[in-house]
Amino acid sequence: MQRVAKKKVAESRRNYSSKTLKMLFALSGNQCAAPGCQEPIIAPGTDRSDAIVVGQIAHIFALSEDGPRGKTGMTEKELNQASNLMLLCPTHHVKVDGQYETYPAAMLTAWKTNHEKKYAEALSGPVGSVGFAELEVAAKSLLSPRGTAVTHSLAVIPPQEKIDRNELSPTTSMLLSMGAAKSAEVEEMMIQAAQLDPQFPVRLSAGFTQRYEAAKMRGLTGDDIFNELYEWVGGGGVDKGVGAAGLCIIAHLFIICDIFEK
DSSP states (O other): OOOHHHHHHHTTOOOOOHHHHHHHHHHHSSSSSTOOOOSSSSEOOOOSSSEOOOOOEEEOSSSSTSSSOTTTTTTTTHTGGGEEEEOOOHHHHHHHHHHTTTOOHHHHHHHHHHHHHHHHHHHHHHHOOOOOOOOHHHHHOOSSOOOOOOOOOOOOOOHHHHHHHHHOOOHHHHHHHHTTTHHHHHHHHHHHHHHHTTHHHHHHOOOOOOHHHHHHHTOOOOHHHEEEEEHHHTSSSSSSHHHHHHHHHHHHHHHSSSSSSS
């Protein structure tokens, strides 16, 4: 009876935001995160049935302190954020929780990090091919009718220091590093665009800043804010080129401290 009660409490604490779920599935590559496992997360539809989600969300640190890999001091929000979640096939989910001594948190974190690198590798091609035209199209498509000008200090903080300060996960850090490789091109795009429309860079920055501040007002932090911005620019979508260009813009604004805490 007590075990059933604890299970119900754990289930009631599962509270994943839609942004977290979208990013989690996008980074999975439709495959179980266990090394060598080829099982899909989503089974394709057939002529008689629709596609279904067969993968399961696993917690690296359990929802309850006495659960598999339970850890004291973690909040419900921390337990349900993307950095503590991974997608596994049913078989591996049962194994890692049922034999948790064999599958410690450090091992699962390594699985997650290595698995999500596959997504970055798939994105690296589009990022490398992003040029002025793609950045300009992506930037203009993100602009709302008229943003509010916001003044910011452009003091540069070393990216890793800022990543640590904002408690961003290795996956987010990896994506930002990839986008940052095109920071000079983003700066050049903004300079050239400003020659035709002097307020263009201000509106672009303001659009991101407003989204960032709105996310903070809703209580989001770290990876959840990045996930929201990344989804907004098309990250995880079908058009990898658009998502790559948007990622480059996010990384540039991150570097010059227009978004995220300094």
